[in-house]
Amino acid sequence: xxxxxxxxxxxxxxxxxxxxxxxxxxxxxxxxxxxxxxxxxxxxxxxxxxxxxxxxxxxxxxxxxxxxxxxxxxxxxxxxxxxxxxxxxxxxxxxxxxxxxxxxxxxxxxxxxxxxxxxxxxxxxxxxxxxxxxxxxxxxxxxxxxxxxxxxxxxxxxxxxxxxxxxxxxxxxxxxxxxxxxxxxxxxxxxxxxxxxxxxxxxxxxxxxxxxxxxxxx
Numbered sequence: 001x002x003x004x005x006x007x008x009x010x011x012x013x014x015x016x017x018x019x020x021x022x023x024x025x026x027x028x029x030x031x032x033x034x035x036x037x038x039x040x041x042x043x044x045x046x047x048x049x050x051x052x053x054x055x056x057x058x059x060x061x062x063x064x065x066x067x068x069x070x071x072x073x074x075x076x077x078x079x080x081x082x083x084x085x086x087x088x089x090x091x092x093x094x095x096x097x098x099x100x101x102x103x104x105x106x107x108x109x110x111x112x113x114x115x116x117x118x119x120x121x122x123x124x125x126x127x128x129x130x131x132x133x134x135x136x137x138x139x140x141x142x143x144x145x146x147x148x149x150x151x152x153x154x155x156x157x158x159x160x161x162x163x164x165x166x167x168x169x170x171x172x173x174x175x176x177x178x179x180x181x182x183x184x185x186x187x188x189x190x191x192x193x194x195x196x197x198x199x200x201x202x203x204x205x206x207x208x209x210x211x212x213x214x215x216x217x218x
Contacts, residue, residue: 012037019179039178076173083165087158092117092125094166097134097151097159105138105150116200134158 016026016036026032052064080091088094092115099114100106106114112122126149129135134155140146151159174182199213 036178039181072173076169079169079172083162083169087162089128090125092121093129093134094159094162096125096129097155098166100135100149100151101156101159105148107146107148111149113201129155 013033016033017028020026020028020032020036026036052059052061054064077091080094083091083094095115096111099111103114108123108126109119111126112119115122117125126135130137130149132154134152135149136152137147137149140148177185199209199216202209202212204212
């Protein structure tokens with residue numbers, strides 16, 4: 001009997017159990033273990049030169065990335081409709097509440113900008129949250145002319161009441177990505193987010209914005 005091989009297999013099983021514990025990224029059975037093994041030992045060339053629809057016809061990587069980002073956003077929106085049994089009008093409601101809960105009070109424009117919303121849409125969301133009593137508008141102690149939006153106890157309560165559903169949807173959107181794939185995706189998307197956020201904060205017109213970004217890339 002090849003004891004070295006047996007020892008190596010047992011070590012892999014131990015790693016699988018540790019990494020999958022409390023995460024349920026894979027089924028805790030033989031098929032889940034095989035799936036984990038395949039993900040951990042993928043051929044690097046597969047990720048360096050993947051296939052995508054239209055590639056053979058000249059479709060660029062930029063084109064498919066844009067399409068996939070839009071599709072994932074729509075899938076996330078589809079799943080989020082189940083949260084709160086229609087308590088929330090849209091996913092923006094709880095996203096704005098989470099922003100205020102984690103970052104504290106902000107002016108209307110700061111809150112809208114933080115969530116990369118159109119001004120008109122953002123105002124409607126904030127007004128809806130105020131109407132529901134989930135947020136309130138307060139005056140700055142230092143400058144009475146400045147007003148801030150802050151989450152109320154009622155807002156915190158409704159958010160906490162449905163936080164388990166929000167986490168469930170977040171997990172579903174991430175889908176079958178492995179832990180290492182999730183970490184890689186966070187790194188890539190964070191880099192992309194920082195790049196675009198730097199231009200977004202300039203508050204340029206659409207035409208000027210495109211010219212500015214294009215110059216930066218070229």
